[in-house]
Amino acid sequence: MSRIRVAVLGATGVAGQQFLASLPGHPLFEVVKLGASERSAGKRYGEAIRDASGKVSWFAARPLAAEYAAMKVEDAAGMTSDGVDLVFTAVESDAAKLLEPRFAEKVPVVSTASAFRYEADVPVFLPAVNLDHVKLIDVQRRRRGWKGFVTPGPNCTTTGLAITLKPLHDAFGIERVVMTSMQAVSGAGRSPGVLALDVIDNVIPYIPKEEEKVEKETKKILGTIDGSGEGITDAKIAVSCTCTRVNVIEGHTESVFVGLKKKPSVDEAKAAMREFGAEFIALGLPSAPQHLITVSDDPYRPQVRLDRDAEDGMTTSVGRMREDAVLGGVKYMLVSHNTRMGAAKGAMLIAEYLVHAGYIGK
């Protein structure tokens, strides 16, 4: 079978680069178009990612594939969906608001942008957590008259939180969540990005709009398709966050306190996390990790530098599971790779699932 023809929009940014770092040799997807801003249009991709001083700004750990370096970048604003079966978007929210509906009229769009996350007929997919929200795609198509659709993944900080909350919610019923994040600088991308001047020997206590996103998305992702089948009823969970930036290159660390209806032992909570997602893993999707959640008993884990790349950045590492008397439940630390599971590779995994489920194809 020939592969699904993919366009990547926002290809020159940090998130776009992560798509290109993960796509070479993909068994299902073949990159046929690269879109970026007008500034890059007409250049070879390998040239388009040079900055003003001539420096190649390729951020991903894996080297840029020669086949992509030689591709001509198109102006995303003028690009069509001709010859394309699927669009991955890694653009800023404002650009996504304009670009994504235009493509979704014709083809599926799997996005890392926040533009459509909060619309009633748009699911925010998180693999193994809420794939039953897939039915909203049909609603979305019907309401909007699109042949394609838009499915954004969650914010990178929501990702690890919602994945680890899901098994607790299913087994014990979550009432309340208090979370403090310590986020990597790669999440801010390159333009403007986080200046070394600001973060060396420092903690930046604020990331604009981040806390609102995490609070809102977590409730939607853990929510259920409502009675009418036309939307999602948010989970009845109170979520409160403080999001900070620390002097770490990649990988978000989160300190989580959870109030639960049933009070599990520490071992029961760990077991729920360890068992989580077995059915999804069994699908054998190309980008899926071996474990959705990896729980450590070593009190010094997870450590973001040591654990972010586990299972190719696709597992969420959890440790320091303890009872929490204040909220009545458990507290733990998690590490999640913000530009893999939390962005591009997470979006690819969603797309792979949608191929499996018949929503994406040639």
Added chain:
Amino acid sequence: MSRIRVAVLGATGVAGQQFLASLPGHPLFEVVKLGASERSAGKRYGEAIRDASGKVSWFAARPLAAEYAAMKVEDAAGMTSDGVDLVFTAVESDAAKLLEPRFAEKVPVVSTASAFRYEADVPVFLPAVNLDHVKLIDVQRRRRGWKGFVTPGPNCTTTGLAITLKPLHDAFGIERVVMTSMQAVSGAGRSPGVLALDVIDNVIPYIPKEEEKVEKETKKILGTIDGSGEGITDAKIAVSCTCTRVNVIEGHTESVFVGLKKKPSVDEAKAAMREFGAEFIALGLPSAPQHLITVSDDPYRPQVRLDRDAEDGMTTSVGRMREDAVLGGVKYMLVSHNTRMGAAKGAMLIAEYLVHAGYIGK
């Protein structure tokens, strides 16, 4: 009036160095003896702080005063209180357990060690917060038959937390506290200290015993002298912490969520903090800051590198004050200087107050 003659124990460590960095020219205190481990005994202080490779390990920002560099270091284990009016101790807990009672038989001991913090007749003083616990000194002397006494300051992570909770507790009644800390490496001292290998590009999710200390001390510090006058009744507050180490040299950052009986507005909570400690400040003690708490309205503050040295490291910087719907109260970030207000200079401020209150003198 001649100055109070001071011995500093544990003078060669990071906390001991902070005492010596702050004592030159002090109007009340004059350093007459320096104590350290047997390894350093007999050496000039300036030599004693060289490490195995010959490197001078002086960590404080202010240079070492020549007068101290030239002093002979004594073996703390054999040192007497002769000619000494006051002892500052900056030794590890195990050493403190042995040394502090021996000195307290004769003279006041103000300590940064945890050894005696949890004993019923020992106050854990925090300036402006619980100086009324001073009555326990009399109880301690009576029970133990000491002419002196031991008064430890709190753990460096407790310090900023308890200072900022106090005005909230007085005005609105605290029920519950959830806190995640991002602590500096200087808190771990030099031996073993935190290895660069472990903390560069990383967050270490665990600091042994730290969380228990913070939870226990916060309740004791915010507690009240009990009916009999013989001990302290802990505050009825549930406290849950996660303590982490980040890639920061000095200054602890804490993300705090507080559940309150009365629900203040954000402005009321800020006002309570801003007004806190005015009477204490009015005493004009030499090491006191101009404000116990400095509240910023800029969402990007406090930042530990920018704010830790404010008011010579003696104010606690607070920002990001917001309502918190999960605990029913407020959430905020704080920065506290762990080796100044949180250790040596905080202990000096306690000693200055105890001079004022007549408990320390010639």
Added chain:
Amino acid sequence: MSRIRVAVLGATGVAGQQFLASLPGHPLFEVVKLGASERSAGKRYGEAIRDASGKVSWFAARPLAAEYAAMKVEDAAGMTSDGVDLVFTAVESDAAKLLEPRFAEKVPVVSTASAFRYEADVPVFLPAVNLDHVKLIDVQRRRRGWKGFVTPGPNCTTTGLAITLKPLHDAFGIERVVMTSMQAVSGAGRSPGVLALDVIDNVIPYIPKEEEKVEKETKKILGTIDGSGEGITDAKIAVSCTCTRVNVIEGHTESVFVGLKKKPSVDEAKAAMREFGAEFIALGLPSAPQHLITVSDDPYRPQVRLDRDAEDGMTTSVGRMREDAVLGGVKYMLVSHNTRMGAAKGAMLIAEYLVHAGYIGK
């Protein structure tokens, strides 16, 4: 006597902020105008330094003075020299090329930009090193028909190098210099600046145009007024540099190897540096350090974090002085504060000297 009225151009950038951090309460200078790009024009300075997200980008250690925060920023392109006795410029080289001559027609311009450094009738002043080049100001005025003049300071990396080479050159005759720098991120400013993503756990081996500047400026600064009195004859020194960026906020470190005609002992080389600049210091200029060069015998010094702020960032710290058999001379390490002596405060010190020498006044 009333103070000299100063305009600061490029006031919102990192270098411009360093001017404003150092000018409050200056005995000679009074800030009367602030100029920046069109984007900032019309705003209060305190607002103009907010970035896109609303964050105040004030980088200097000392807080922004309220008097400057309230001043209206003018568009530098349209600003006149009316009511101004002296202009400090901290703009990019391209902007300096346009702005500086316009002001120099009327008033003295002391600059941190490179635009005019390499012109034959422009001295590149370095305090205590080449103030005799002052005669070129007269040449410049005559040739260009200006009432004012332009005097740029050297590149921040040249500064520490040329200061430490000067006493060696005078005493022993320099033939060759090999230098490798490890430069701080603050030197790159904020726009674009150095991304945390690029420099955490890393060394960046290249800084565009830096090496050429250092090689060229060093020879000019150590050169002599030529026979005609109309220009400078470069010192006959071969200089070769490699300039790198390291994970340090402020302060440049340089590893220097020097070939000398006469071979001094290590002690002679140290003595030459220690004695350097005594006459200049004796002038008592407000921004002058107590020592032009501070030489340490401790092999672990200079360390950039510990030494950059010595003497308010105005001394150059030298250590590890050893004989060098390869070039036939000495090798050493130096630390120089790149945004104080190496930029704004260095320029202020030049201006103070030019006031003393009668070239700047009311």
Added chain:
Amino acid sequence: MSRIRVAVLGATGVAGQQFLASLPGHPLFEVVKLGASERSAGKRYGEAIRDASGKVSWFAARPLAAEYAAMKVEDAAGMTSDGVDLVFTAVESDAAKLLEPRFAEKVPVVSTASAFRYEADVPVFLPAVNLDHVKLIDVQRRRRGWKGFVTPGPNCTTTGLAITLKPLHDAFGIERVVMTSMQAVSGAGRSPGVLALDVIDNVIPYIPKEEEKVEKETKKILGTIDGSGEGITDAKIAVSCTCTRVNVIEGHTESVFVGLKKKPSVDEAKAAMREFGAEFIALGLPSAPQHLITVSDDPYRPQVRLDRDAEDGMTTSVGRMREDAVLGGVKYMLVSHNTRMGAAKGAMLIAEYLVHAGYIGK
């Protein structure tokens, strides 16, 4: 053929761990004994690497193999060579002085320690550079009456320098070398190691004994077997170094200036490096890289974080090749992985060669 039975001494340290990280599944070597200090003796390896606080101190990127975790650690001081065909040592120099001769009486010892590097009958092997020094093994055996031998690899900072100098020396004749290193903290190991307190936002200008080692070893490695065949005549090269420590976890960066007899163009110098070692690579040894030296034309490379792991940490990355007028030759930057090619894996590669050459076997 059954595999060669290997003992690893100093197995718990950073360098020892790198041996164990690289040995699982090795086609030639099978680990049969682990030796460490008395403190670890009798414990399972997985327990022996816990520190005082219970924290597992496993530093290598690859996880510890279960087979090694379960092995009992022996006291190296009492260990015999029974059942062992080859010893890898990763102990401190003082320990090596005692341990290595005892084992060398019976079996080959390949070492990362400096203890024997400077003895006349001991080669300091560097793969592809000086494997002809192998004849000294016969001299060593004869003189010392040993059945085995000791062959240390070079210091980690010498490694990258000598590898890149070799092709220049062969093609153009080196006269002089000036080098400044920026070394990673992992090179200092864990005990004491480099404290975060010392290196965050800093450059440490001194590493005891490092410069002397690099200067001495470089000349020996590039030297030739003397006329008698009994020793090595040092290369006639003047070498001068300054070695510093920077805030980087792994990988040494070096800024090199080389004076050459014949003056090559930049392209000729690059070509010499690129072609270097082809014969050695062709042997197909298990730990060999695909290229001894990888030369980049991008001025922003090599960067230590991006390039240290290239070819599994076994290639030396070179960039910024330029002519150098001061020494008369070329200047360049290099990145070398200090704990792989520069320590354990480099030693393994030496051992693999010695198997090939018939000096190690069953």
